[in-house]
Amino acid sequence: MREIRALITVGGRYVGEAEPFTVDSPWWNHVEPVTAHLDRALGVTTSVLRLVATTAPAMRDGVVTYQVEADREPAGLDRGAEHEFPDHPLRLPWARPGGPAELVAWAARHVRLTGRPVQVKTWNLSCLYRLPTTRGAVWAKATPPFMADEGRVIGLVASVDPTLAPVLLAAEPGRVLLAEAPGHDCWRPTGEVVDRIVPRWVAAQAALAGEPRLRVRGVEPPGFGLPGTLLHGDFHPGNWRSGGVVLDWGDAHWGNPALDAARLVGFVAPGVRAGVERAWVEAWLEHRPDSDPAEALRHARPASHLVGALVYQEFLDNIEPSERVYHEGDPEAERERAQSLAV
Template sequence: MDVAAESMRQLRTWNLSQVVAARAGGRAVVVKATAPFLGDEPRAVDLLGRFAPGVAVPVLARDPTLRIMVMPDLPEDHHGESDPKVLAEMVDRWSAAQLACAPGVQEFLAIGRDLRAEAVLATADRVVAAVSPSLNGAERRALDQARASLGTRLDRLAKCGIPDSIVHGDLHPGNWFGPPGGLRRTALHLLEPVRLWLAADLFGGFLRQIEPSEAPYHAADPPALAQALIRHAN
């Protein structure tokens, strides 16, 4: 697909990706480039389209080497962030998409991050090792306590009956449960510290891989998330 260079207009750029509006083949498109340490987004979109047709915007063209993909353009107000009805519909549709994608977990695991129980426990161990030197004795004991209770929490989460599936990187973890119910509300409660463990590890990974000039913007994130874990444990 040939993209007209003179039509390109930068929409967003930051240390993780860049988004450019352009025209290709007589139509409006969006060109997105992502950082090398992120997952294979075009392949994830392909899989999502196969298991849950109509949920994802299709990929029109891609260059795996340059980490670039081309997608159809969308109206700027398509996300409806200020409209509760649109947000509720988004949650319902994403919940349904995750359920539809559950049979394809192994295919998604091949291109994305494993967020199942054993991987979460390993993530928590990395976080403890990374942030403990910056904590005082009481804080380290509280963090160790949070880590010690994590296995039981994940066992309780498994009993909620929610199948393994994909998680959207830009949605709050609770959004995929859809309309609240007894077990779903319990699962949401159980997932809150899991979200904090994963976020602390995620930002630690960013610090190890992003440009030095960007590091100051995230340097305080892992310790702050560790403090949030300690508050949750208390």
């Protein structure tokens, strides 16, 4: 459970603090319950711009202070203290005054809204809105320049399997508009879900293999006959939908496909790992019968954590100080995991 302190601004000007409140969701970047409460309590439309401070050391719980933007000045705020919000050169567009509204306005140029947009998530890696439209719910997502261009990556995936990636309604560098992907998130995947998604992703990777079309991270475990190809980069089942679509392509890069499998194997529960490894190895043997995917995966397990260390360090190098709390200590933890799995 989070206790919320909301520092309200209008056009970047501090106008007061809302009465503190709690929300059941523990995750700092999950702001849908935060704005829902504030909209009801204050009678205005709000959006969370950024995290200002927190008392907890992880991504959840504690007392969390946000800078919140309102569309007009509400009554009943506490002006007992003054707060200033100086800009920072690493602040992302959606964390600045008017940023969330600009993302929604961009989306509204491509779809017809039928209700109030809902800000679901915001932090240093994305700002995500669910939008009611004449074609059902759609999702507007903004991402930072140090991550992959999701529109481009989704286009690559869709070129070989249109059912594997979400339907792209509009895109430009740094933001995408996506149709709703059917089903639910697969944090605890069944064997049936693994057998339905893993072989299709392997088939797409086999079809896309060749010269790099995205950046290479610089960690390359032995291939054992597997080709360089497009990697999702964060291929855990929380990014899968039960309908078969894979989401969140911002970590995509080019490299050994065993790195994606290693990320997946390290994420799932121990009782599921054997089934995941079997599905992945059998799928690659169908496409590359002269390869040794099992050995490639064994070497990729520690290497995947070295990639993780690089990724987390990139986050820390490119986000403003108040948001570093999301990732502090992660590069070191990933290097320790790599060492513990060293082949």
